[in-house]
Amino acid sequence: MSSAFSSRSRTSRYTSGAEAALTVLLVLLPLALGSAPTWVHGPLVVLAGLAFVLACVGAWRQQRSLHLPLLALPLGAGALLCLLQLVPLPPGLLAVLSPEAAGLRDVVLVPLGLDGPRPLSMDPPATWRELARHLAYLLTFVAAVQVCRSGRARRRLLTTLAFTGAGVAVLGLLHALLGLDTLFGVLAFVHARPPLVTPFGNPNHLAAFLGLSATVSLGLALSSEGRTRAVPYVLATVLSGMGVVLSLSRGGIAFFVFGMLAFALLLLSRRAGTERARTWRRGGMVLLCLLAVLAVGGQAASEHLAAELRTADSVEELRHSKLEQWPVLASVARAYPLGLGRGAFESVFPRYQSQPVIHTATHPENAVLQLATEFGVPGLLLLAVTLWGFGRLWRREGLGAAELAVLAGVAALGLHDLFDFSLELPASAVAAWVALASVARPEDRQRAEAPRGHVPPRVLVAGVALTAVALVALVLGWxxxxxxxxxxxxxxxxxxxxxxxxxxxxxxxxxxxxxxxxxxxxxxxxxxxxxxxxxxxxxxxxxxxxxxxxxxxxxxxxxxxxxxxxxxxxxxxxxxxxxxxxxQALLWSEALERARTLEELQALTPDTARQAVIFASQLQRAGHQERFLPWLAWARERFDAAPEAAQLWEHEARVRLQRRELAEAEAASAEVSRRAPDALFSYLLRADVLQALGRGNEAVEVLEALGPRFLGNVELAFALARLQVDLGLTRRARESLQQVNPFVSNHSQRAQLYMLEAASYEREGLRTRALESWKSAVRMQPSGSLWFKVARLHESLHQFDAAARAVREGVQLLPEAQRGEGEAWVARLEAAERQRVEERRRERGGSGGADSVLLRALGAEEDLGTVEGEEP
Known part of the structure; x- marks a missing residue:
C-alpha cells in the first residue's frame, strides 16, 4: 500500500475498540452460515452501533472531525426510503402513489375487514428488517472510515478479511478431504447441496465472498515489505482462489478472474517512470497467482467443472437461465414506480410469474432489478450515486496495491451481482463496505492540511439513536x-x-x-x-x-x-x-380416486399429449377399467395430430390383450406400427400380440431382427429373453442376456437380468442354479416377493432352515398387517427342519441312506439328469 500504511499516529483505545467490533463482524458473519439466517441481523446491528459509537468517541478524544464520504449518502438515503415505504397511507393517496398496492388492498384485504391505511411496502416486516440492515451498513461504513485513518488499523482490517476468506476455504477443503457432506459433520443443508461444504450453503455466495478476499489478499501481499511477510498473504490468495474454483460457481469463477485481471491492469496503469519495472513485476505476480489458482483448483475439480460447464453449452440452456426473468422483472418495476417495498420481493413476485416454479424466488438475482423493483425510480437514483462515488475512488491518485486490489475486488463482486444477490447478505455486504472504507478514508494530504476539529456530541447521540431505531426495526420485523x-x-x-x-x-x-x-x-x-x-x-x-x-x-x-x-x-x-x-402427485393420489364419470376424467386430462400419455398410465393403474377404453377413444381423437397419439394406441392394444380381445389388439397394434414405424415400443407391442395369437416363433424372429438396429438395448434384450423363456428356448435366452450384460446401468436392470436368468434355469429344471440367480436378484433389489421366491426354491430342495431365513427376510419388508401368513410359513418350515434332522439321526446307522439324504438336501440330483425341451 502507499505510505499511508506507515502512519504511526497514536490511536485512541476507543478507536481500537471500534476496530475490534468491525473485526468481529468480518469474522462472525461468514461463519454464521454465510449470514443467511435472520438472527444474524441482531449481532450485526449491535456490533455496528458499538463500532460507530466507539469510533466517534475515539475521534472526539483525538480531536478529529467525522469524515462522511460520498458513498455514505446512498446508505443513509436507502434507510430513509425504507422508512418512507412503511408510512401508512390513506386509500386515496395510496391509489395515486401505487395503484398496484391499492388494487391488492381492495381485492385481498378489504373483503376480510382489513380496510385501514396501508404503507407502500407489500411486506412491512421485511422492510423493517431492511431498514435495520441499511442503518447497520451505514454505521459500519462510517465507523470503518474513521478506523482506517490509521494505516496499521487499515491493514489489520484488510488482513482479517483476507484470512477469514482463507479460513472458510480451508474449512471446505477439510470437509472434502474427510468426505463430510454435512457442516462439521453435524449440520446438513436442507435446501442446498453445495459442492464445497462451508458455512455458505449457496456456492455463488461462497465464490463471491472468496473472490473478494482473494483479491484483497494479493493486494496485501504486494504491499508487504519483504518477501517473508508476503508469504502468508500469497498462501491466503491461493486458498481463497481454490475455494472459488471448487465452489463450481460459473459466475463466481468468471468474475474472480475478472477481478484479478482488473487488479493487474490497475497496477500497470497507475505506475510510470522509475517504478515501471517494479510495476511490471507486480502485475506479473498477479497473473502468476491467478494461473496457479486456476491450475491447482482446475486440476482438483476438473471432472466437476467439465460437467458444470456442459450445462451452459447450448442456446437452450442460456434461454432458460436467469436472463429470461429479466423482462418479467422489468415489468414488475414498471408496475411499482416507487417500489413494492424493500425486502418484499419474495412475497410479491409470485403474482407476476407466468410459469410454475419449484423453488420460491427470494431475490431477482440482479442488483439493478433488485433496486428497481423494491425501491422503484429512487432506487435507480441511489444506484447512480453509488456508482458515481465508486468512480471517484477509482480515479483517486496515489493509491497503493492493497487499495487497488480492494477496488478491483469490489468491482468484480458488484458485477457478479448482476447475476446473483451476494450483496443482499450481510457477510459480503459488510466485507465490501469495510474494504471500501480503507479507500474512502481522508487522503493523507487532506488530513495534514485540514484544521483539527472534533466530533460534536450530537453526532454521537445520532449514532446511538440510529442504533436504537435499527433495534426497534428488528423487533417490528421479527x-x-x-x-x-x-x-x-x-x-x-x-x-x-x-x-x-x-x-x-x-x-x-x-x-x-x-x-x-x-x-x-x-x-x-x-x-x-x-x-x-x-x-x-x-x-x-x-x-x-x-x-x-x-x-x-x-x-x-x-x-x-x-x-x-x-x-x-x-x-x-x-x-x-x-x-x-x-x-403432479395430487392428480395421481387424490383426483383420480375421486373421479366417477367419463366427463370428470376428461376434465382431469392435461392439455398436452405428453402428459396425457402419463395420465393414461396412471388411469390404468388406478383401476378405472370400465371407463378406460371410452376415455382412450376420446383422448386419441383429441390428440390425434400429436406424435404421442401412437402411445395412446399402444395403451389400447395392451388393454385389449389383457381382456383377451385379440382381434382388437391386433388392429390397435397395426395402428401403432403405422404411426410409429421406427419406434422400439411398436415392435415390442407387435411381439406381444403375436405371442398372444399363438405365433411365438414369429414374435421371436421380429425381436431378433432388431438386434443390429438397437445394439445394446437392454429393454429389447429383456423382452426377447422373456419370450424365449416362455417358448422353452432357455439357452438362447441366456445368450440374449449375456449380450447386453455390459450395458446394464443400474441395480433395477441388473435385478431383472438375474430374474430372467433364474427363470430360464427353472424352466430347465436346474433349481440350484436358479436359486443362485434369485439370490443375486434379491441382493440387487430387495423385496418380499423375491425373498419368498428364494424361500420356495430352498424348500423344494429340502433346505428348510435356509428357506425359513429367506421367509423372515421377506416378512420384514411387508406391512405389519400382512405378516401373519409369512410367520405361519416360518413355523411350518422350522417344524419340517426339526423332522428332517430327526430322520437323519435315525438313519445315521446306514451310510447309503445318509448319502441319499445329503444329496437330496443339496439338490444335486436336480442337476444330474438330462435337460429336455431345449433345441439342439
Missing part, C-alpha cells in the same frame, strides 16, 4: 414469511377451532398481505369444515390465486370446496390446473 406460514400451518394441521384459525390467519395476512400461502392455509381450514364453510374456502382460494395465478395449493383448495358444493366437473378442472401448476 415475523418472516416462513415463520408465519409455519405457525398457521401448525394450527390447520392440529385442526384448531375455525374461529381461532381465522383470527390468527387475518392477523398474519394483515402483516404479510401479499403472501398467497396464508390464504391457502385459511382456505384449507374452511374446506375441512364441511359444506357450510365451502363458499368461504372458495373465496380464500380465489384470493390466493389472485396473488399467485400458478399456485397449485390454491387450485387444490378450490377443488375441495367445489367438490363439497357438488360442482364436480369444475372441481376436477381445478385439479387439472393444480397439476399444470406443478402438483
Amino acid at each position: 415475523s418472516t414469511l416462513e415463520t408465519a406460514e409455519a405457525e398457521l400451518g401448525r394450527l390447520v394441521s392440529a385442526r384448531a377451532p375455525l374461529a381461532e384459525v381465522r383470527a390468527r390467519g387475518l392477523a398474519l395476512i394483515d402483516r404479510h398481505p401479499a403472501d398467497h400461502a396464508l390464504q391457502d392455509l385459511v382456505g384449507l381450514a374452511y374446506a375441512k369444515a364441511g359444506r357450510a364453510e365451502a363458499a368461504e374456502a372458495l373465496a380464500f382460494a380465489n384470493r390466493a390465486l389472485f396473488l399467485n395465478p400458478v399456485d397449485a395449493w390454491g387450485h387444490r383448495v378450490a377443488a375441495h370446496a367445489l367438490l363439497t358444493l357438488g360442482q364436480r366437473t369444475q372441481a376436477f378442472l381445478e385439479y387439472r390446473l393444480a397439476f399444470e401448476a406443478g402438483d
Whole structure:
C-alpha cells in the first residue's frame, strides 16, 4: 500500500475498540452460515452501533472531525426510503402513489375487514428488517472510515478479511478431504447441496465472498515489505482462489478472474517512470497467482467443472437461465414506480410469474432489478450515486496495491451481482463496505492540511439513536414469511377451532398481505369444515390465486370446496390446473380416486399429449377399467395430430390383450406400427400380440431382427429373453442376456437380468442354479416377493432352515398387517427342519441312506439328469 500504511499516529483505545467490533463482524458473519439466517441481523446491528459509537468517541478524544464520504449518502438515503415505504397511507393517496398496492388492498384485504391505511411496502416486516440492515451498513461504513485513518488499523482490517476468506476455504477443503457432506459433520443443508461444504450453503455466495478476499489478499501481499511477510498473504490468495474454483460457481469463477485481471491492469496503469519495472513485476505476480489458482483448483475439480460447464453449452440452456426473468422483472418495476417495498420481493413476485416454479424466488438475482423493483425510480437514483462515488475512488491518485486490489475486488463482486444477490447478505455486504472504507478514508494530504476539529456530541447521540431505531426495526420485523406460514400451518394441521384459525390467519395476512400461502392455509381450514364453510374456502382460494395465478395449493383448495358444493366437473378442472401448476402427485393420489364419470376424467386430462400419455398410465393403474377404453377413444381423437397419439394406441392394444380381445389388439397394434414405424415400443407391442395369437416363433424372429438396429438395448434384450423363456428356448435366452450384460446401468436392470436368468434355469429344471440367480436378484433389489421366491426354491430342495431365513427376510419388508401368513410359513418350515434332522439321526446307522439324504438336501440330483425341451 502507499505510505499511508506507515502512519504511526497514536490511536485512541476507543478507536481500537471500534476496530475490534468491525473485526468481529468480518469474522462472525461468514461463519454464521454465510449470514443467511435472520438472527444474524441482531449481532450485526449491535456490533455496528458499538463500532460507530466507539469510533466517534475515539475521534472526539483525538480531536478529529467525522469524515462522511460520498458513498455514505446512498446508505443513509436507502434507510430513509425504507422508512418512507412503511408510512401508512390513506386509500386515496395510496391509489395515486401505487395503484398496484391499492388494487391488492381492495381485492385481498378489504373483503376480510382489513380496510385501514396501508404503507407502500407489500411486506412491512421485511422492510423493517431492511431498514435495520441499511442503518447497520451505514454505521459500519462510517465507523470503518474513521478506523482506517490509521494505516496499521487499515491493514489489520484488510488482513482479517483476507484470512477469514482463507479460513472458510480451508474449512471446505477439510470437509472434502474427510468426505463430510454435512457442516462439521453435524449440520446438513436442507435446501442446498453445495459442492464445497462451508458455512455458505449457496456456492455463488461462497465464490463471491472468496473472490473478494482473494483479491484483497494479493493486494496485501504486494504491499508487504519483504518477501517473508508476503508469504502468508500469497498462501491466503491461493486458498481463497481454490475455494472459488471448487465452489463450481460459473459466475463466481468468471468474475474472480475478472477481478484479478482488473487488479493487474490497475497496477500497470497507475505506475510510470522509475517504478515501471517494479510495476511490471507486480502485475506479473498477479497473473502468476491467478494461473496457479486456476491450475491447482482446475486440476482438483476438473471432472466437476467439465460437467458444470456442459450445462451452459447450448442456446437452450442460456434461454432458460436467469436472463429470461429479466423482462418479467422489468415489468414488475414498471408496475411499482416507487417500489413494492424493500425486502418484499419474495412475497410479491409470485403474482407476476407466468410459469410454475419449484423453488420460491427470494431475490431477482440482479442488483439493478433488485433496486428497481423494491425501491422503484429512487432506487435507480441511489444506484447512480453509488456508482458515481465508486468512480471517484477509482480515479483517486496515489493509491497503493492493497487499495487497488480492494477496488478491483469490489468491482468484480458488484458485477457478479448482476447475476446473483451476494450483496443482499450481510457477510459480503459488510466485507465490501469495510474494504471500501480503507479507500474512502481522508487522503493523507487532506488530513495534514485540514484544521483539527472534533466530533460534536450530537453526532454521537445520532449514532446511538440510529442504533436504537435499527433495534426497534428488528423487533417490528421479527415475523418472516416462513415463520408465519409455519405457525398457521401448525394450527390447520392440529385442526384448531375455525374461529381461532381465522383470527390468527387475518392477523398474519394483515402483516404479510401479499403472501398467497396464508390464504391457502385459511382456505384449507374452511374446506375441512364441511359444506357450510365451502363458499368461504372458495373465496380464500380465489384470493390466493389472485396473488399467485400458478399456485397449485390454491387450485387444490378450490377443488375441495367445489367438490363439497357438488360442482364436480369444475372441481376436477381445478385439479387439472393444480397439476399444470406443478402438483403432479395430487392428480395421481387424490383426483383420480375421486373421479366417477367419463366427463370428470376428461376434465382431469392435461392439455398436452405428453402428459396425457402419463395420465393414461396412471388411469390404468388406478383401476378405472370400465371407463378406460371410452376415455382412450376420446383422448386419441383429441390428440390425434400429436406424435404421442401412437402411445395412446399402444395403451389400447395392451388393454385389449389383457381382456383377451385379440382381434382388437391386433388392429390397435397395426395402428401403432403405422404411426410409429421406427419406434422400439411398436415392435415390442407387435411381439406381444403375436405371442398372444399363438405365433411365438414369429414374435421371436421380429425381436431378433432388431438386434443390429438397437445394439445394446437392454429393454429389447429383456423382452426377447422373456419370450424365449416362455417358448422353452432357455439357452438362447441366456445368450440374449449375456449380450447386453455390459450395458446394464443400474441395480433395477441388473435385478431383472438375474430374474430372467433364474427363470430360464427353472424352466430347465436346474433349481440350484436358479436359486443362485434369485439370490443375486434379491441382493440387487430387495423385496418380499423375491425373498419368498428364494424361500420356495430352498424348500423344494429340502433346505428348510435356509428357506425359513429367506421367509423372515421377506416378512420384514411387508406391512405389519400382512405378516401373519409369512410367520405361519416360518413355523411350518422350522417344524419340517426339526423332522428332517430327526430322520437323519435315525438313519445315521446306514451310510447309503445318509448319502441319499445329503444329496437330496443339496439338490444335486436336480442337476444330474438330462435337460429336455431345449433345441439342439
